[in-house]
Amino acid sequence: MSPVPPRPRARPVWQRGLWLAAGALALATGIVGIVLPLLPTTPFVILAAFCFARGSERWERWLLNHPRFGPMLRAWRARRVIPWRAKLLAWVMMAGGSAWAAWTLPDPWRWAPALVCTAVAVWMARLPSR
DSSP, X not given: OOOOOOOOOOOOXXXXXXXXXXXXXXXXXXXXXXXXXXXXXXXXXHHHHHHHHHHOHHHHHHHHTXXXXXXXXXXXXXXXXXXXXXXXXXXXXXXXXXXXXXXXXXXXXTTHHHHHHHHHHHHHHHSOOO
């Protein structure tokens, strides 16, 4: 008979509260990223699931069962996969947002969005697609 693994200790209430707040902020940022071209949705939703897993089982379960975000998160957790369509949409929106920022922002800040979006795009490109 194999021994039962020890159950992890519950986090203190203040830690769960911080994780829950961080998850809510990441999810809100991801939702805003649906309409704002410079904010990619997928990485922020993945971050929200990470935070909710440490702060609230109920919120984590809700996010994993969400009709829009759930399949993407389950694929991420199972195989570290971001759907090709999500990658393509993120790249197009980030490229458009970076071009708009380069056109409208003052000179010292003009290229900052493009640098951040390039880093995110490279990270996503290195991940497998389904």
